[in-house]
Amino acid sequence: MSNRYAVILAAGQGTRMKSKLYKVLHPVCGKPMVQHVVDQVSELGLQKLITVVGHGAEQVKQQLKNKSEFALQEEQLGTAHAVMQSVPFLAQEQGTTLVVCGDTPLITTQTMEELLKHHEQTGAKTTVLTAYTEEPAGYGRIVRNSEGRVERIVEHKDANQEELTIKEINTGTYCFDNQALFEALSKVSNENAQGEYYLPDVIEILKNQGAVVSAYQTSNFDETLGVNDRVALSQAEAIMRKRINHKHMVNGVTIIDPANTYISADTVIGNDTIIYPGTVIEGTTSIGSDCIIGPHTEMKNSQVGNNTIIRQSTVHESKVGDGVAIGPFAHIRPDSTIGHEVRIGNFVEVKQSVFGNESKASHLSYIGNAEIGERVNLGCGSITVNYDGKNKFKTVVEDDAFIGCNSNLIAPVTVGKNAYVAAGSTVTHDVPAEALSVARARQVNKEGYVAQLKQKKNF
Template structure:
C-alpha cells in the first residue's frame, strides 16, 4: 500500500493554557502526537509527515526521540505562517514532493483514532471509488463540530461549521466532521491550490476541498466511524481529561476481554503500549505506563506505578513504584517499595516494606525485607538483608559497587561502605559498619564496646534539682 499520512500538529492550542505544544500533552503517559503516529504506522502508511509550527522544536525533539531509528521514519515540515489546514497540507505536499498515491490527513490531537479506521480510510481512495473521503462520526454531543450535509442519495454536499448552522441544521444534522480526510494524491496535488482564503480568518481551509473536487466532477464520499471516539479531538484540559477516561475505558475493556481482571477498571490507568498476561489482577489506583510487559497470574497494586518495566509470572507488586526495572518470576515487592532504573530482581526474590533498590541485581531467593537501601549492588542467591541496612555507594563524587555473595546473612542496621565485597556464606553482625572485604564463610563484626554506668539516671536527676 502506497499511502502517505500527513499529521497536522502546528496549532497554538491556546485553550490548553500551556507553555508546551498541545500535541505533546500526554494521555496515559504517552504524548498525543505519538498515539496518532503509531496508529498511522500500524495502518501501513509508508510515509509519515508531521506538520509542525507552534513549539516546533519541542515536537521535533519528541518525534526524533521516539522514531529516529524506526522505519518508516517520521518527517517534519514547518508551517511558519499558520494560515489554516489547507495551507498546512499544501506546504507538506510541496516540501515532500507528493503527487500520487493515497494521502490521509490526520490531526495530531486525535489520539483515539484506530489503525483499522485509518486503513479503511485509505482504502476508500486507493480503490479509485473516490477522489476524497471525509471521516465522520455521530458523537453523543455534536455541538461544536462541523456538520455534514448530504443529498438524498447519501452523497456529501458540503460541511457546515457549527457557527454557520441554522437552528434546524443544528438539530437535524447529526453526522459530524471529525476533521480528517483521505485523498487520491494526484487529485489532491492538482486541486489544493484552488482553496481560497475568502473567510473572516483569511485562512485556507481543507474542508473546502469537498466542494472543489465535486465542482471538478470528482466523487467525494464519507467514512463513518463505527466508534465515535475515533474522531474526538483535544482542545482543552477538560477534553484532555475526558479523552483520558475514554482511552482508559477502551484499553481496560480490551484487557478484560483477553483475561485480565480489574478490581475497579475506573481506577486503573494502563498505557496503550503495555502488555498484560491473563489471570493477572489489577488493583485500584494502579498505573502501568510506557512499554511495560506484565506476565500471567500477577497481583499488581493497589497504589502502584510501573513504567517501562518487565514483570514475570506469579509476581506480587503491592504499593510499589517501579521505574525501568525487571522482575523475574515469583518476585514480591512492597508494600511501599521503590525500585529505580536498573534494578533486576531474580526469581523468588523480595523487596519489602520501605525498601529502595537502585541499579542492582537481587539474586534468586534473596530478600531485602524492610527499611533498607541497596544501590549499585550485585547480590547472589538466598541472601537475607536485615532491617535498616544500607549500601553506602556514594562518596560525594562517584558511585561505587558492592558485591554480596550467595547465602550471606546481613544483620540489621548494617552499613556496607562501597567499594566492598562480601563473600559466600558470610555473616555480618547487626549494627556493623563494613569498610573492608569479608572472606567466604567469615563472621564480620564492627562495634564499639558497650559501656554501662550504674546509677547514672539518679545522679543526673540530683544534679538538676
C-alpha cells in the first residue's frame, strides 16, 4: 500500500443554505458536516490530511482543531483551484491522494477504503467514485466509451441533451496519483459555463496523456449525498439518524420508535437499555446498560450509569450514577454530579451541584451550587438560596440530614450530619450535627378575627 493523503474541500459559503452559518458547519445529527467527513477520513491511515478552507475559515479551524492541517482558498474559483491550494503540503509527496467534499457527511470509511483499494489495484492515475441514481439533475455525468471505460466527466450545466440522460453520476470524491494530480492541475482551464477550474477536467487531461483512468461505483447512493440546501440537509439528517439508530439496535439497544428518536453520532449506549419516543440525545453522551430513557427526554454531553431511569426530563453536561430515578419533568443543569441510587423527582432543578448516594429530592425543589451528602432527604419545596444578585454561594448538606418541606437554605450555609431542619424554616446560620433547626415565626392564632373583619368591611 502506498502512502495516503487526503484533501477535504470545505471553502464554500453555501449561499443556497441562506444562513449566517457556513455550509460545512451545519450539523447532521448534532455534528458539523465537515466533522463527519474528517472523522471518517481519519480512519484511513493517512500520512497527511489537508482541509481547504475559505468562507468561515477560522470557525472551521476551531471546529476541527488538530485533526487536520489547513490550506486557505481566498477566492473560490472552482474545485481544481481549491485543490491547488494544497501545493505547499503535498506537491512533493509520492503516493495516493483522496479528494472528498466537506459537504458529504454520509460518506463512510468503508466506501473510501474500497475506492482506495480499487485505485491501487488497477494501477490507475485517477479513480472517480461514481453512483447510479434515477434523479441525476445537478450532478456531473460519467461519460463512458464503448468499452465501458471513463471517457470524461461532464458538469450538469455543460452537458448536452444526450449526456443529461446519463444516470451514473460523479460523487465528487476521487483518488489520484499525487504527482500526476499536481502536474495535471497546472493544465486545467476555466473555459466553461461557470468560468471555474473544474477538478474533473484533470481526468480528461490524464486520459489524453495515456494514463489509466478508472471508476469505482458504490452501491449506496445515500453516502454520496451532497448537502447544498436545507432540503438536502434534512435528507442527510434522516439517513444519518436511521444509520445511527440501526447501529444501536444491532448492538442490543431497544428503540421503541426509531423514526422519532434522535441520537447524536457520538453517543454510546449499553445493551438492554430502552429508548422511548421523542428522546433527543446530543453531543458526546454515554448511557449504561439496563436504563430506561424517555419518553421526551433531552440529554446533552452527559454520562449515565447502569439501571437508571430518566423520564420526560433534561440532563445537560452532567454525570448521573447507577440506579438513579430522574423525572418526570426534572432539569439537571450543567456541572451536576448525581450519585448512585438517587431520586430526583418531578419539577426538581439541580444546577452545578453534587448529589450524594441514596439522597433524594422527590418534588418541587431547586438545588443550586450545593453539595448534598449521602442519604439526605430534601422535602418538597426545599430551596438552596444561592444568589444575592451579584455572587453565587455554596450550600452544604452533610450525610443523613433531613430538610423539611418548604425550607430555604440561605447560602453560604452548612447543615451538619444527621441534623434536622423543620418544615417552613428559612435557615441563615449553620446547623450543627444532630441538631434540630427551627427557623420560622411562632404561630399565633387570633380567634374571632374573621368575624370582626367581615363586620368592619360590611361583608
